[in-house]
Amino acid sequence: MRTLDMKTFVALARNRHFGRTAEELNTTQPAISSRLAALESELKSRLINRGDGSFSLTADGEEVLHRFEAILADIDRLKGSLQGEAAPALEPLRIGAIDSISSTWMPHLIDSLHQTFPNLKIELTVDGTKHLVQGMGKGEFDVIFSLHPVLDDGFRSFTSCILQMVWAGSPKLIDPHKTYSVAELADLPIISFPRNSPPYQMIAPYFHDEQALASKLTSCNSLYAIINLLIDGFGVGAIPAVTIRRELKMGLLHQVRVAKRFPPMHIVATYQASTHQDFIRKVINQARISAARFCASVEPEMAWMD
Known part of the structure; x- marks a missing residue:
């Protein structure tokens, strides 16, 4: 089993789209389909449910994804150890945020992530909630901070902070x-x-x-x-x-x-829950810390945690 096929499956599970996966890996859609077919043949199991525009992992696909991520993470750590440096956890980490977050505690989050993962590349996109939610659903982001959650399988959401x-x-x-x-x-x-x-x-x-x-x-x-x-x-x-x-x-x-107080704004964090679970969990934990530190640094009536 080739590491290339494992990386392809992980990318496909994240993007939920053959075309976007082919673009990310600088190859063609037939090549992505061929690699998936080779995996399913070798493992003697169907890994993806696809058809009528839908895309989801089978139960076996979920299990394979978790195993592949663990194997690839071990390979990255081995390479980093042999090279005397920490291997990047995800290349790149794709973050989306609305203006209100990019101008407040996002700089602290990016700085803390760079301290924890010195080799990590981060792509930050600042946009409105509608485009961020749509992009998350298309697999264009790993985590977003907006005003609405992504209501779909494979995503998790929570209120990261509340702004008055x-x-x-x-x-x-x-x-x-x-x-x-x-x-x-x-x-x-x-x-x-x-x-x-x-x-x-x-x-x-x-x-x-x-x-x-x-x-x-x-x-x-x-x-x-x-x-x-x-x-x-x-x-x-x-x-x-x-x-x-x-x-x-x-x-x-x-x-x-x-005379009438304006309601506060709830900032919702949504993240990919089906790929790179260990790494994304660390990113989300750091996001919680960055949001909490920011809220503690401003007047209590301006921003607070849920």
Whole structure:
């Protein structure tokens, strides 16, 4: 049995797609199919259920995957030991995160992972929840931090932290000492994330009537751009308080006093549970530690653990 075939099966189990696996391994789909057929013939067992666009491992496939991962990890450790260095655990580790995490505790997580795995390559993609969840389902990420879980076999999700959302605006536009009612807030120009995005879906019910947003709403898919628009006085916006700590301290933005508190945002971590289990478990553990340390470093009302 060739290590190439074992690596191919592990990659196929992670990607859940023959085409993406062929692209990752720089080969063709027929070659991937041939390697799988060789494994199934040698092991005398069907490893994958496929057809009608579906893809799943059989019970034997799950067992083979776990054994192959252990064997390949042993080979990596042996190579690293002979070369006098730690072997990379996964090449590369593919992380997806929304702006609110990439700008807060993601740098600490990446730094801690590099300290634990000096040779590890990390690919960080910053995007919206919709694209991250879709990409996770297609096997494009190993772990994501977004606002929705991936509801599918082979994935595990948990709340990594909770961020308090606040209305914020420039002193050019709002009175920092005034308490605004929902109706008064609706009369102000509003900067929001795009329609149908999770943050927008949190804002619309706040006003009980989505039409209240229609005439004075500017949408943007970048947290950084929204913050700049708020600073320039183009409107008020509901964003995580921790993402504007510096602007609040400098007086560039003020938290709008409101009669109705805005609900907090739950950050959901989703990770691959069927491949590289030992390594992914270490990554998730470090993510929990990084999130906890960040929450402990800011005001308790801004961010906390579930």
